[in-house]
Amino acid sequence: MTLSRTQLAQFVDHTLLKPEATPADVEALIAEAADLGVFSVCVSPSMLPVTVPEGLAVAVVCGFPSGKHHSSIKAAEAAMSIAQGADEVDMVIDIAAAREGRFDEVQADVAAVRKAVPEGAILKVIIESAALSDEGIVGACQAAEAAGADFVKTSTGFHPAGGATVEAVRLMRETVGDRLGVKASGGIRTAEDALAMIDAGATRLGLSGTRAVLDGTGSTDSY
Template sequence: MNQQELISIIDYTLLKPGASKADLKKFCDETVEYGFRTVFVNPYYVPYAYNLLSPYGIKVGAPIGFSLGGATTHAKVEETGEAIRNGAEEIDMLINLGALKSREYDVVKKDIAEVVKASKGLTTKVIIETGLLTDEEKITATRLVMEAGADFVKTATGFNGGGADVKDIQLLRSIAGNKIGIKAAGGIKTYEDAVNMVKAGADRIGASSAIAIINGQVFDGDY
């Protein structure tokens, strides 16, 4: 996989809670310079990033229920609607981990389905936090994501331990088949890491370390 091919599937992210507007401006400038197609920023910064990036045809995405997933479905739906009104064109929501662990699968599925509905046809990805789940729970979560109508299952936020793992990507792909996409995120720090995720079955890569990755460097910062 060459550099341009990798750039085309990376969601460049800046989700640090203390990121300033100056940090966002630098981040957006880098996005334009390197040609990333999609970025993810915290909901507060969606309008700012949209104004800077939309002239270049670059999509801005928003995380929903981030980074714990325990918000009510109503809150997630409202957050989704506001993000879209502010310019978001992709949605990455966090699954209700407590409900999943409690085996309240109808709650989990409805939570996802309502956000998918609120997304009005935009690409919707569901973060399942693989580092906090058993293999059985990963399988169940992926099936619920598919049944609820989301477009992708995503490995992790990068904030709650664990992250993208080749074995997890292979497991998720074995369940998802070609019905939904898989986004590998959390702890991807090198070009080799990213390529290995793609080989294992990932369609998208989420990384705050995107520039270091494509330049073949080792990234030692946070997600």
């Protein structure tokens, strides 16, 4: 696969989710995102509202990073984020429910947030793929799709089990077909990593070290 630097940048949610992040850090993130030409910035909901240049989307996380929040709390957080200007919400499921095969509960959790995220706003569902078996990944993706999600997403980037893998992305893409987007996030640090995820089926990438990925191994033209 060959992508120009500009094309690769448009896959990217430029992300800052560190708990110590300040408003000044977020302002710097937005400025860098505009310079790099990425698709969006992804921030914590407490950082909203933010001012972004035209063409740059705003994503926030919800129930992050543990997913161990009541669905009503996740829904309220998502609704407030949209009201404060977010275009996209990346919610975390209850990982234990997926690990134990309680996919009806996963679906209900996602559905509660979907109800709070109006039509036209994007809902991504973080399944924490590294913490799940293949069966868990498939079941979580199916539950997310049944609940009306727009994307399934591999990881928070905060779980000790790890982040995105090519194998998980491929399995997620096989499960949702071309009906949903697939976002790979967590541990993607090079252009080669990014392209491998896209080749496996990712249509969005969550990156915190975006400039380093786009710089690749010295090339500034294409990958």
